[in-house]
Amino acid sequence: MAVATEKRTYTVDEFWELCHQTDKRLELVRGELRELAPANEEHGYVTGQLFLVVTQFVKQRQLGFTFAAETGFVLSEEPATVRAPDFAYVSRDRAPERWSRHFARFVPDVVAEVISPSDTYGEVAQKVQDWLEAGVRVVWVVDPVARTVAVHRPGAAVRVYGEEDTLSGEDVLPGFACKVSEIFAR
């Protein structure tokens, strides 16, 4: 397994400690550390737009809760995987009673990853697969360069939506719809 920053492996608890002794933004993938670079301007803007559009919808209907980038989610304890998506939504049913001050240990319904130009195919594919395996119902991969959203659902074909298409919440966020261009619009 390549692209690790260090050879030793960590448990979730060791990783939690480490995250509080460093300024680095890290993820833990099957026990190994991955360093995350600060996002670029466009990435930050697009992530914000997506968060805003979905959050407005979710709040209005009191469907659940949305999480901003960098929230750590424990996908698996053994081997330990803690990932931080760019955006996450959890429905009321799947949300915990109260928020912890530790990594989240519930599985979101929706996760979005916004691609940076430095992201490799392998990194993004690994993330998407890890989220789906963990039980996430839909993963949106937002590509600001191609201006597309790729929709991944377990056992289904990947669907790719362009700027003129409408991104639907399907049965995960019933009633949600936004034009893909809205996510990229200034």
Add this chain to the structure above:
Amino acid sequence: MAVTTEKRTYSVDEFWELCHQTDKRLELIRGELRELTPTGWQHGVVVVNATRLLSNYVLTHRLGIVLGAETGVLLPIGEQDEGQTVRAADVAYVQRERLPQGALPARYADIVPDLVVEVTSPSDTYAMVAEKVNDWLRAGVRMVWVVDTSNRQVSVHRPGQPVRVFGEEDVLSGEDVLPGFACKVSELFAW
């Protein structure tokens, strides 16, 4: 669905006819046409390296056949009201047990390969590659290697397993799909 070249949909037979009336390299994805552009040189070298390494091994051990780039495979993945899908892998290996008795199909065949290799081009977006890999796995391909020419990595996809990423110094294994096969990732990029 974006990135299509035309709006009307085609059956596999119509697609076969069309492919013989045009110089374009096409794929049929859920009934819709996709145009493939000629690839760059890096892509071309990697495809030949992968084809040669796999083909040598498969022929020596008489395990099956290796299909060259552009061979059309009819994928059994259509939903009810969806069009059919004919994809062309960069390299594919089919084990002997899956092959028909007698002659090989002259047209596109609905024989699902055991191993598929897709080599990415600099213009490929994440979504384009992800869509291909997802189609191959849902069709029943047991292992897909995505060779990324921009960073010299190979992503290994297998159904129900985490994606593994191998760098140039790592060894790529045939695992239980092509038992005994191994090559260094760097061999794929050698010239």
